Amino acid sequence: MNTALLEKLRGLKARFQQLEASLADPEVLSDPVRRRDAGREHARLQPLASLLDRLERALQTEASAEEMLGGDDEELRELAREEAEEARREQAALEVRLRRFLLKPDPRDARDVYLEIRAGTGGDEAAIFAGDLFRMYTRYSEARGWKQEIIQMSEGEHGGYKEIVCRLAGKRVFSYLRFESGAHRVQRVPETESQGRIHTSACTVAVLPEAEETGEIEIDPGDLRVDTYRASGAGGQHVNKTDSAVRLTHLPTGIVVECQDERSQHKNRARALSLLRARLLDAEQSRLERERAEERRSQVGSGDRSERIRTYNFPQGRVTDHRINLSLYKLPQIMEGDLDGIIEPLRQHMEAEQLATLDAG
Numbered sequence: 001m002n003t004a005l006l007e008k009l010r011g012l013k014a015r016f017q018q019l020e021a022s023l024a025d026p027e028v029l030s031d032p033v034r035r036r037d038a039g040r041e042h043a044r045l046q047p048l049a050s051l052l053d054r055l056e057r058a059l060q061t062e063a064s065a066e067e068m069l070g071g072d073d074e075e076l077r078e079l080a081r082e083e084a085e086e087a088r089r090e091q092a093a094l095e096v097r098l099r100r101f102l103l104k105p106d107p108r109d110a111r112d113v114y115l116e117i118r119a120g121t122g123g124d125e126a127a128i129f130a131g132d133l134f135r136m137y138t139r140y141s142e143a144r145g146w147k148q149e150i151i152q153m154s155e156g157e158h159g160g161y162k163e164i165v166c167r168l169a170g171k172r173v174f175s176y177l178r179f180e181s182g183a184h185r186v187q188r189v190p191e192t193e194s195q196g197r198i199h200t201s202a203c204t205v206a207v208l209p210e211a212e213e214t215g216e217i218e219i220d221p222g223d224l225r226v227d228t229y230r231a232s233g234a235g236g237q238h239v240n241k242t243d244s245a246v247r248l249t250h251l252p253t254g255i256v257v258e259c260q261d262e263r264s265q266h267k268n269r270a271r272a273l274s275l276l277r278a279r280l281l282d283a284e285q286s287r288l289e290r291e292r293a294e295e296r297r298s299q300v301g302s303g304d305r306s307e308r309i310r311t312y313n314f315p316q317g318r319v320t321d322h323r324i325n326l327s328l329y330k331l332p333q334i335m336e337g338d339l340d341g342i343i344e345p346l347r348q349h350m351e352a353e354q355l356a357t358l359d360a361g
Contacts, residue, residue, distance in 0.1 A: 005099070005102065005358075008102055009048070009052055009055075009098055009101065009102065010052070012045055012048055012101060012102075013045075013048065013049050013052050015041075015045065016042065016045040016046065016048065016049045017049075019038050019041055019042040019045065020042060022038050023035070023038055023039065023042060040110065044105060045101070047101075048098065048101040051094055051097055051098050052098065054090070054094055055091060055094045055095070055098065058087045058088075058090045058091045058094065059087075059091065061083060061084075061086075061087040062083075062084050062087035062088060062091070064083075065080040065081070065083040065084035065087065066080070066084055068080035068083075069081065069084070099355060099358070100351065100355075102358055103351065103354045103355065103358065104354075106175075106178075108174050108178075108209040108285075109172055109174055109175035109178075110171075110172055110174070110175065111173065111174045111209040111210050112167065112168060112169040112170070112173050112174075112209075112210045113167070113168050113173050113174050113177060113207050113208055113209050113210065113278075114151065114165060114166070114167055114168075114206075114207075114208040114210070114275050114278045114279075115137060115165070115166050115167075115168055115177065115180075115205070115206075115207055115208075116163070116164075116165045116205070116206040116207075116208065117130045117133050117134050117137075117161065117163070117164050117165075117203055117204075117205050118130065118162070118163045118203060118204050118206075119156065119160070119161065119162050119163070119201075119203055120183065120201070120202040120203050120204055121200075121201060121202050122186075122199065122200070122201025122202060123201075124156060124157060124158040124159075124160075124190075125186075125190045125199055125201040126160075126201040126202060126203055127155075127156025127157070127158070127159065127160035127161055127162050128156060128158065128159050128160035128190075129160065129184075129186045129201050129202075129203055129312075130156070130160050130161045130162070130163075130164065130203045131156070131159060131160030131161050131164075132160070132186075132335060133184060133203055133205065134161060134164050134166075135335075135337075136334070136335050136336070136337055136339070137168075137177075137180075137337070138337070139336055139337025140337040140338075140339045141168055141170070141337075142337070143337055144170060144171070144176070145170055145171070146168050146169060146170030146171075146173055147168070147169045147170060148166055148167070148168055148169075149166060149167045149169070149261065149271075150164065150165070150166045150261055151165045151166055151167055151259050151261055151271060151272075151275060152164070152165040152257075152258050152259060152260065152261070153165070165275070167210075167271075167274075167275075174207065174209040175347075176343055176347075177207045177343075178207060178209075179309075179323075179343065179346040179347075179350075180205050180207050180309075181205055181206050181207045181309075182204070182205065182307045182308065182309035182310070183202050183203070183204050183205075183307060183308045183309060184202065184203050184204070184205055184309065184310050184311075184312065185200060185201070185202045185308055185310070185311045185312070186200070186201050186202070186203075186311075186312045186314070187199070187200050187311065187312070187313045187314065187315070188312075188313075188314035188315065189314070189315070198315060202308075206282070208275075208278040208279060208281070208282045209278065209281065209282075210274060210277070210278050211274075211277035211278055211280070211281040217277045217280050217281050217284075219250070219273070219276065219277065219280070223250060223251050223252050224248055224249065224250060224251070225248070225249040225251060226246065226247075226248055226269070227246070227247040227248075227249070228243040228244070228245065228246055228247075228265060229243055229245050229247065230243050230244070230245065231244055231245040231260035243265065244260070244263055244264060244265045244268055245258065245259070245260030245265075245268060246258065246259055246260070246265060246268040246269045246272045247272070248269075248272045248273065248276055250276055250280065253280070253283065255276060255279050255280065255283075257272045257275045257276045257279065258272060259271045259272040259275065308322060309321065309322060309323055310322065310342075312331060312334075312335070313331070314331060316329070316331075317329050317330070317331045317332070318331060319331050319334050319342065321342055321345075321346065323346070323349075324345060324346060324349050326342065326345055328341055328342065
C-alpha cells in the first residue's frame with residue numbers, strides 16, 4: 001500500500017478514536033442528533049480500526065524479517081524469507097478490505113425507502129407488469145426481512161397496478177435498492193394476444209430514501225395544501241365512513257402525495273408528509289448530482305427515471321441490465337425475487353469505479 005493511502009487510513013482511525021471519546025461525552029449523549037450521527041460513524045469505522053491494527057502488525061513483521069535476511073545463518077534467513085512473504089500476503093488481503101473504507105460513504109445507504117412503481121407505455125400489459133415488479137420486490141424484501149407498508153395504489157383494469165407506492169423498512173434498504181430507479185422494459189406475449197405477437201411495455205421505478213426527521217428537509221406549513229377525502233375500499237362492514245385519506249400538495253414544487261392506507265387521518269397525514277419529504281429530498285439530490293459531474297461519473301447510470309435500465313425478455317427467459325451489459329438466463333427466479341445476481345454486480349461495479357477514481361487521485 002502506498003504511503004498516501006496508508007496515511008488516509010491512519011487519519012480515519014484517529015477519527016474513530018475521537019468518536020469513541022465523544023460517545024462518552026455527556027454533551028454529545030444529551031443531543032439525540034449528534035449521538036445518532038456519531039454512533040453511526042463510529043460503527044462504520046470500527047472494523048477499519050481493527051483491520052488497520054492487523055496491517056500495522058504485518059508491516060512490522062515484514063520489517064523485522066527483512067532485517068534478519070542480512071544475517072549469516074542460512075536457516076534463519078530462510079525462516080525470515082517465509083515470514084516476510086507471509087506478512088506481504090496478509091498485507092495484500094488486508095489492503096483490499098481497507099481500501100473500501102476510503103470510499104466516501106453515502107449517508108442514505110442505511111435508510112428506509114419509498115418504492116414507487118408506475119405503469120408506462122403498454123396500457124393494460126404495462127399495469128400487469130407493474131404488478132409483477134411489485135411482487136418481485138415484495139419477495140426480495142421478505143427474503144431480507146424488511147417490513148413493507150403500502151401507502152397508495154391504483155389498480156389496473158385487468159390486473160396489476162397503474163401506480164403503487166410502498167414503504168420498505170429494514171437493514172440498509174437503500175443500499176440494496178438504489179440501482180432499481182429507472183425504466184424497466186418487458187417483452188412478452190400478452191394473454192390477450194391471439195396471434196402470439198410479442199409486445200413491449202414499460203414501467204418506471206423510483207426508490208426514494210426517507211429524509212431524516214430533523215433538519216434535512218424542512219417544510220413550511222404555509223407551502224402545503226391539505227385535502228381530505230373518503231378512502232376507497234371493498235365496502236361492507238369495513239367501508240370507511242370518515243374522510244381519513246389525505247392528499248398533500250407542495251405549492252412551490254407542485255408535488256402531490258396521497259395516503260389512504262390507515263384508518264386514522266392523523267396517521268395518513270404523517271405518512272404522506274414523510275413521503276413528501278422523501279420526494280423533496282430526491283429532487284434536491286438530483287439537482288446536486290447534476291451539478292457535480294465528477295461524482296455522477298462514479299455512479300452506475302444516472303438514475304434518471306426515463307433511463308432504460310433493464311429488459312425482461314420472457315420468450316428467451318432472459319433479464320438484461322443495460323448499465324453493465326449483464327444478461328442472466330434465470331428470468332423465473334428473478335421474478336420470484338432472486339435479485340442478488342443483479343444487485344451484487346451493480347454494487348461491485350460502482351465500488352470498482354470509485355476505487356479506480358481513488359487510485360487516479
